[in-house]
Amino acid sequence: MAESKGDTLAEWYDGLDGLEPAPDGLGKRMRMLPFSAEIDMRMHEATDGTAVLSIPYDARLVGDPETGVLHGGVITALLDTACGWAVMAAPERPLATATLDLRIDYMRPATVGERVWCRAECYRLTRAIAFARAVAYHDSPDDPVATAQGSFILERRPKGGA
Amino acid sequence: MIEPSNDAERQADRDAALGALVETVPYNRLLGVEFDRLGDELTGRLPFRATLIGNPAPAALHGGVTGSFLEITALVQLAWDQVLARMETTPVPPFPAFPKTIDITIDYLRPGQPRDTFARASVQKAGRRVVNLHVQAWQDSRARPIAMLRGNFLMPGEG
Secondary structure, three states, X not given: OOOOOOOOHHHHHHOOOOEEEOOOOOOEEEXXXXXXXXXXXXXXXXXXXXXXXXXXXXXXXXXXXXXXXXXXXXXXXXXXXXXXXXXXXXOOOOOEEEEEXXXXXXXXXXXXOOOEXXXXXXXXXXXXXXXXXXXXXXXXOOOEEEEEEEEEEEEOOOXXXX | OOOHHHHHHHHHHHHHHHHHHHHOOHHHHHHOOEEEEEOOEEEEEEOOOHHHEEXXXXXXXXXXXXXXXXHHHHHHHHHHHHHHHHHOOOXXXXXXXXXEEEEEEEEEOOOOOOOOXXXXXXXXXXXXXXXXXXXXXXXXXOXXXXXXXXXXXXXXXXX
16 A cells, blocks of 8 residues: 555645556556556545545456456455555545455456446544455445455554654 | 376376366466466465566555455365366366355455465365365465465356
């Protein structure tokens, strides 16, 4: 996960290295994050402990050659990355975070040919640990492809003046 | 009595079938996952590539890559068990449908360093429809795993 910069959330978000508007106008590409760039993962939103990301359907990411359905591991990468961004976008703006564990439930196969979206939420932050959950979906988070919940270790920024 | 040359052929057939099984999955090829075979035990191998990095400084494998590798190891092990059982009677059996992941939990124990990673799966319980399985991934030392997966997988229906 990228390091946190800037004093406000907006400055932090604008100052993130390697986030650049995608040529097709759909979110931002993560140029400096090699694997995220490799699968053309996009960042759409990261504010107040929530993050929205997506990945396009891509024949290279297929897990079942018979049906053309994306590999579960692709969905795992999307859910994990989105949770990490939601934690980084928490109002406390941690300096860095890493996944401790992630539990993923696969509700149904991703639809062949469709972009997969993911909304993640950091719903609790303690001194050392953040808790986040995420939903992967096509049209609505109410009809999930997969859901995830996990805990994340934090590097907190030192308290001002202390 | 089986001649040694016959067994060499038999082992070569199995290696070829395993390689073909892994290669049928595009995402396995994108990550570059390979499998080694000793008897019925498989070891997954994820050769390091720069594209697998999640975060450049300090360079570490993407958590999604490590998680994917664990899940791939689980799925290939389950599919291979079925293929191997059929190879006893059919020299080149058709590949069965891959199992479906129901749920997985991944524990990230250590950062994935920018080097080769290995993984092995062990079936904890093979029910009629659901298999529970554990997978460990390590780099330099198997005693120091970088990540573990436990999960439930739905086996493809018979007929």
